[in-house]
Amino acid sequence: MTIRVLYGTESGNSEMIAEDVAIVLEQHGTVAVADLQDTDPGSLSPADLYIIICSTYGEGELPASAQPFVDRLVELRPQLDGVHYAIFGLGDSGYADSYSKGSEYLAARLDSLGAVRVGEYGRHDAAGFDDASEIATEWVRGIITVRAAA
Numbered sequence: 001m002t003i004r005v006l007y008g009t010e011s012g013n014s015e016m017i018a019e020d021v022a023i024v025l026e027q028h029g030t031v032a033v034a035d036l037q038d039t040d041p042g043s044l045s046p047a048d049l050y051i052i053i054c055s056t057y058g059e060g061e062l063p064a065s066a067q068p069f070v071d072r073l074v075e076l077r078p079q080l081d082g083v084h085y086a087i088f089g090l091g092d093s094g095y096a097d098s099y100s101k102g103s104e105y106l107a108a109r110l111d112s113l114g115a116v117r118v119g120e121y122g123r124h125d126a127a128g129f130d131d132a133s134e135i136a137t138e139w140v141r142g143i144i145t146v147r148a149a150a
């Protein structure tokens with residue numbers, strides 16, 4: 001199994017978080033980090049575990065680097081039964097009507113194709129004072145615990 005950390009970003013925060021999360025995950029196996037825009041939705045495999053880090057932009061939209069992945073996902077509609085993923089959404093609750101909607105949209109598309117979400121939905125709210133990296137690395141340790149117990 002490879003743990004594949006996929007990020008969708010507009011201004012780079014999710015990429016930084018993906019790199020930090022990958023350092024934690026490297027203690028648990030083989031890890032590969034990739035931008036969602038370089039990922040083929042048809043390549044998602046039940047043999048791997050996907051850790052998705054994705055922000056929200058515009059008014060509840062996907063960030064630029066996640067958009068082509070989701071467009072392809074909607075077009076191809078690959079069968080994702082048995083594909084396990086965990087997701088961490090970066091957002092800002094100051095955008096009250098669209099808080100974290102971009103990552104939620106991505107998760108909903110994966111779910112609709114049969115993928116199985118693992119563990120808690122991770123979140124970082126830029127309106128608060130929490131350090132995104134600390135929140136995300138703690139969250140991903142929880143994901144590993146949940147997977148190990150499965």
Ligand SMILES: Cc1cc2nc3c(=O)[nH]c(=O)nc-3n(C[C@H](O)[C@H](O)[C@H](O)COP(=O)(O)O)c2cc1C
Pocket residue numbers: 008009010011012013014015054055056057058059060061063090091092093095098099100101126
């Ligand atoms: C122009 C702009 C629009 C944004 N729109 C939203 C939004 O609708 N909902 C939300 O939860 N966060 C929104 N955000 C906050 C971003 O998701 C947050 O800053 C995040 O950390 C950016 O991560 P990234 O650099 O990986 O794209 C917006 C930020 C900017 C600058």
